[in-house]
Amino acid sequence: xxxxxxxxxxxxxxxxxxxxxxxxxxxxxxxxxxxxxxxxxxxxxxxxxxxxxxxxxxxxxxxxxxxxxxxxxxxxxxxxxxxxxxxxxxxxxxxxxxxxxxxxxxxxxxxxxxxxxxxxxxxxxxxxxxxxxxxxxxx
Amino acid sequence: xxxxxxxxxxxxxxxxxxxxxxxxxxxxxxxxxxxxxxxxxxxxxxxxxxxxxxxxxxxxxxxxxxxxxxxxxxxxxxxxxxxxxxxxxxxxxxxxxxxxxxxxxxxxxxxxxxxxxxxxxxxxxxxxxxxxxxxxxxxxxxxxxxxxxxxxxxxxxxxxxxxxxxxxxxxxxxxxxxxxxxxxxxxxxxxxxxxxxxxxxxxxxxxxxxxxxxxxxxxxxxxxxxxxxxxxxxxxxxxxxxxxxxxxxxxxxxxxxxxxxxxxxxxxxxxxxxxxxxxxxxxxxxxxxxxxxxxxxxxxxxxxxxxxxxxxxxxxxxxxxxxxxxxxxxxxxxxxxxxxxxxxxxxxxxxxxxxxxxxxxxxxxxxxxxxxxxxxxxxxxxxxxxxxxxxxxxxxxxxxxxxxxxxxxxxxxxxxxxxxxxxxxx
Numbered sequence: 001x002x003x004x005x006x007x008x009x010x011x012x013x014x015x016x017x018x019x020x021x022x023x024x025x026x027x028x029x030x031x032x033x034x035x036x037x038x039x040x041x042x043x044x045x046x047x048x049x050x051x052x053x054x055x056x057x058x059x060x061x062x063x064x065x066x067x068x069x070x071x072x073x074x075x076x077x078x079x080x081x082x083x084x085x086x087x088x089x090x091x092x093x094x095x096x097x098x099x100x101x102x103x104x105x106x107x108x109x110x111x112x113x114x115x116x117x118x119x120x121x122x123x124x125x126x127x128x129x130x131x132x133x134x135x136x137x138x139x
Numbered sequence: 140x141x142x143x144x145x146x147x148x149x150x151x152x153x154x155x156x157x158x159x160x161x162x163x164x165x166x167x168x169x170x171x172x173x174x175x176x177x178x179x180x181x182x183x184x185x186x187x188x189x190x191x192x193x194x195x196x197x198x199x200x201x202x203x204x205x206x207x208x209x210x211x212x213x214x215x216x217x218x219x220x221x222x223x224x225x226x227x228x229x230x231x232x233x234x235x236x237x238x239x240x241x242x243x244x245x246x247x248x249x250x251x252x253x254x255x256x257x258x259x260x261x262x263x264x265x266x267x268x269x270x271x272x273x274x275x276x277x278x279x280x281x282x283x284x285x286x287x288x289x290x291x292x293x294x295x296x297x298x299x300x301x302x303x304x305x306x307x308x309x310x311x312x313x314x315x316x317x318x319x320x321x322x323x324x325x326x327x328x329x330x331x332x333x334x335x336x337x338x339x340x341x342x343x344x345x346x347x348x349x350x351x352x353x354x355x356x357x358x359x360x361x362x363x364x365x366x367x368x369x370x371x372x373x374x375x376x377x378x379x380x381x382x383x384x385x386x387x388x389x390x391x392x393x394x395x396x397x398x399x400x401x402x403x404x405x406x407x408x409x410x411x412x413x414x415x416x417x418x419x420x421x422x423x424x425x426x427x428x429x430x431x432x433x434x435x436x437x438x439x440x441x442x443x444x445x446x447x448x449x450x451x452x453x454x455x456x457x458x459x460x461x462x463x464x465x466x467x468x469x470x471x472x473x474x475x476x477x478x479x480x481x482x483x484x485x486x487x488x489x490x491x492x493x494x495x496x497x498x499x500x501x502x503x504x505x506x507x508x509x510x511x512x513x514x515x516x517x518x519x520x521x522x523x524x525x526x527x528x529x530x531x532x533x534x535x536x537x538x539x540x541x542x543x544x545x546x547x548x549x550x551x552x553x554x555x556x557x558x559x560x561x562x563x564x565x
Contacts, residue, residue: 011295011296014296037295037296039295043425062315062431062433063311063314063315063318063433064311064314065305065306065309065310065311065313065314065380065381065382065383066306066310066378066380066381067301067303067305067306067380068303068305068379068380070281070282071282071303072282072285072286072289072303072304073282073285073286073289073298073301074282074286075299075301076301082301084301084303084306084307084310084311084380085311086311086315086427086433088431094427094429094430094431095427096302096306096307096311096426096427097300097301098300098301104381106378106381106382109381110324110381110382113314113317113318113324130299132299132300132301133300
């Protein structure tokens with residue numbers, strides 16, 4: 001079998017970054033917009049001229065609910081139910097992801113909702129087969 | 140984009156199976172998926188007064204091939220529907236499939252390529268092929284259904300990192316709605332109860348619906364004198380994504396739907412009253428489906444605007460509306476986006492009974508995704524089926540008082556393709 005060079009993959013790079021606590025995106029050289037998680041094309045202006053960038057991990061949690069249990073995907077069976085949030089990253093992109101630091105109960109989620117938007121910090125949640133992004137309530 | 144149909148296209152026939160479970164539902168139990176599909180096609184062709192040999196092309200929709208196992212649907216179903224030797228394609232737009240098919244059919248008719256097109260959609264979300272049997276089926280587990288369904292959702296980053304339809308489509312949208320309009324969670328819960336009552340009322344009047352039992356009757360059957368106590372019972376109606384409860388969601392179903400689309404002039408003197416497909420709009424988006432405002436979905440805005448522009452209508456012209464209601468709160472947000480309901484007032488309209496078949500803003504009179512049930516690629520066709528019945532005055536006990544002249548049907552194809560179809564009386 002010939003020695004074939006492996007092509008770069010934005011997806012593989014993203015998860016390899018997550019494993020090291022690095023949150024990878026791309027920015028567009030044409031419009032300056034962020035695409036997160038990364039692809040090879042700007043989601044805002046469709047330019048192919050994008051370049052890798054690392055994000056701060058700082059974000060604001062806008063809304064928080066919880067997933068169904070048992071989870072839709074077997075990867076998350078052990079942690080379901082978990083809090084799932086709607087967030088704005090410091091750099092601008094809107095994302096959704098697992099939220100840590102609050103219980104998935106109606107009482108705790110209602111108290112969080114009444115507080116309004118709160119700061120969170122991204123971290124890596126290591127599942128059995130894949131590192132995934134999660135956001136922990138600050139403070 | 141000119142956004143015009145250069146020749147008028149009409150729906151000349153519609154068909155729809157009972158929705159339910161091929162293993163246990165009356166009228167469905169024991170059917171093969173070939174026979175299930177053929178029933179809907181036969182009804183549509185009979186309604187149009189034609190046979191399968193009178194159509195020029197067949198657009199065959201099926202989204203979750205994992206459970207149906209009939210890719211190449213056009214040919215596999217051809218001898219069951221009398222459509223051998225026609226032009227055909229298997230396509231999917233997930234839960235918008237049949238109405239995207241209607242749009243493609245209207246385009247092909249308006250372009251002068253085909254005179255008559257048969258569109259059908261087939262889906263089994265409750266049962267799957269058992270082993271390698273050609274006719275035996277078995278139930279699908281909840282997790283398996285969503286694993287297969289979520290294959291239509293961002294598989295690079297969304298699903299692998301904990302994406303959950305119940306929070307993304309329900310709980311987070313509900314919270315965004317409450318925050319934007321200053322609604323309390325208690326008022327939201329009561330409104331969702333009333334909306335479910337309306338959907339179940341409509342289902343109780345529809346012999347093809349998956350659930351034909353009113354919410355009040357179900358509560359009484361479970362021993363509750365007050366149906367709202369039943370609604371708030373964790374045992375019977377748990378939070379699936381707080382503050383959204385189980386009974387504000389879709390119910391899965393096996394089912395099929397079909398429609399015949401033809402040139403307007405070719406439908407003159409047809410067996411049944413044709414309904415014009417006046418316009419459509421289609422727009423899709425990857426995750427996230429909304430920005431900071433969880434009630435505003437840009438792709439829906441674009442689909443609505445395109446459809447209204449093509450049809451030459453405004454919100455004031457709408458007599459009947461269906462919006463995709465896998466998630467009841469999302470369906471209300473879309474209804475507000477169309478202008479049929481006032482922004483921030485949709486849940487109040489539900490509480491006041493205005494969305495009932497006998498209200499002044501009738502919606503989803505077949506029962507919607509909750510009561511009628513949801514067979515992904517077949518469901519948009521059932522929404523169109525219901526609108527056509529209403530516009531012909533053939534909806535029986537759930538007939539809208541003033542027969543609709545303009546109907547708007549919105550569907551979400553996972554994940555997500557916003558599809559809007561405008562129908563007009565001929």
